[in-house]
Amino acid sequence: MAKRLFDGVTSVFQTDRAIVLRDGMVTELRAATAGDRRNDQAVHVAVAAPGMIDMQINGAGDAQFNFDPTPATLARIAAGAREGGTAHILPTFITAEGQSYLQALAAVRQAMDDRMPGIAGIHLEGPFLSPARPGIHDPSSIRPLAEDDVIALEREARDFPGPILLTLAPECQEPAQLNRLAAAGIILFAGHSEARPEHLEQMRGATHLWNAMPGLNSRTPGIVSEVLAGDRLFAGLIADGHHVGPHALRISLRAAADRLCLVTDAMLTLAGASQGFDLHGRHITLSDGRLTGEDGTLAGAHIAMDQSVSNVVAIAGIDPLVALRTATVNPARALGREKSLGRIAPGLPASVSLFDRSLNSVGVAIEGQLYLRD
Known part of the structure; x- marks a missing residue:
């Protein structure tokens, strides 16, 4: 009750x-x-x-999807996410060598076939990103789509049990390849990208708005302006107080509250005991709620969905009901699952x-x- x-x-x-x-x-x-x-x-x-639906979560409970892309890892991540009130996750596999993402797809397929609670689909963040905006991703593994990738992703999408969300830099890909992926039912988000409006036609949204992309510019439109000034693109938003400052958070929610989707971008430290880990040969440290590399680059986040909702209310001054929509209704719509989630x-x-x-x-x-x- x-x-x-x-x-x-x-x-x-x-x-x-x-x-x-x-x-x-x-x-x-x-x-x-x-x-x-x-x-x-x-x-x-x-x-x-x-x-609540988290469309971007890399790890939790001392387990990281990239480190061990197996159903056992997914169970630990889903359990850690539930500690913060998340019911459904898209476990996120980030840039890795070659076609390592196929192992991640197989793990999620197995977990969903076994009806593992909380696994709703998969988010592949890379490796098809812009070398100019790598963030914490391994630059040596970033590359454009190849024909073998398109064929493999089309094959996976035919009978995959949940949505496949793919973050890529559309300006670095052949338009025909993007058309084929979208036609196969893969949800395309622009991220780690310097895309202009003409590159976003096949995109349904943007990944971690404001991060790993150019900010607002008075003369040069880009991803941020297309999300905030348009009426079509969804966008993930990390409300941990580190990835997006208070003013940008307020601007975003006041402009596009009906299309923003809170995401945690959480790493293995969430609901875990770890205070740090190694990623692509770089040591990542948790300090004051921030996960950073030695050069200060943000490396994912350490926040749960319930705290994200609370932050939106407290920092952006958004009505609690609107804040809850960004964690529930909006991601369901972004994933095309509004009839069931x-x-x-x-x-x-x-x-x-x-x-x-x-x-x-x-x-x-x-x-x-x-x-x-x-």
Whole structure:
């Protein structure tokens, strides 16, 4: 039972609502009764919302997808993400040598075939990025798409059990190749890129807005201006207070709140004990909530989704309901899964994130399984 419910459909919080789950489905959504309040089997929370979706998470629980792209690693990452209220993740495999991404695709396919809770698809971030904007990615492995890559990705997309999101630099690829990938159903996001508007035709969105791309320019349009001034592109946004400053966060949310998707970009330190790790021969250190290389380059993030939502409210002054939309409804739309995710309604799979009154996660329900925080 929720004191306040955001169902992902209406534009207001509903008060004192009961969500009835059975056999992995939402069977009823109604006003709470006195019997519900006395029922010691019921879970009582301050706020309930559709299960949060993290479209970009590299690791959690001391496990990193690139280090060990296996279903066992995915289980640890999904469990770590649930600690922060995330119901569904796109585990993210970043730039690696050759066609290493095929092993990541195989691991996610196996996890989804086995109905592993929380795995909704995959995000491949690279290796098809711009050498001019590598960020923390391994420059020696960044390269343009080759014909073998397009064929392999088309083949994978034919029967993949969830969305494949691919971050690339479109200006570094052949337009015909992008057309083929989009036609195959692969979701293309521009990232680690210096793309101009003419390069973004086949893009559905942008990865970690403001980061690894040129910022706003009064005369030269680019990815940021196309997201904020346009009405089509979605964009991931890291709200950890380090990747995007307060002013840029406010500008972004006021301009495009209906298309921004909070992402964590979390690494293995999230919900883990590690204080650092090695990546591409560089040591990454966690300090004051920041993950950086020795040269100060940001190396992913150390933040959970519930804290991301809270930061959007506190830093950007955004209404809590709008903040929750950026973690639920918007990513479901970006992934083309708005009929099954991002909503709480009878007849839909049970996917609910549970919060206290300060929007701290207290638990997650996924397909009939309830995970409550200690």
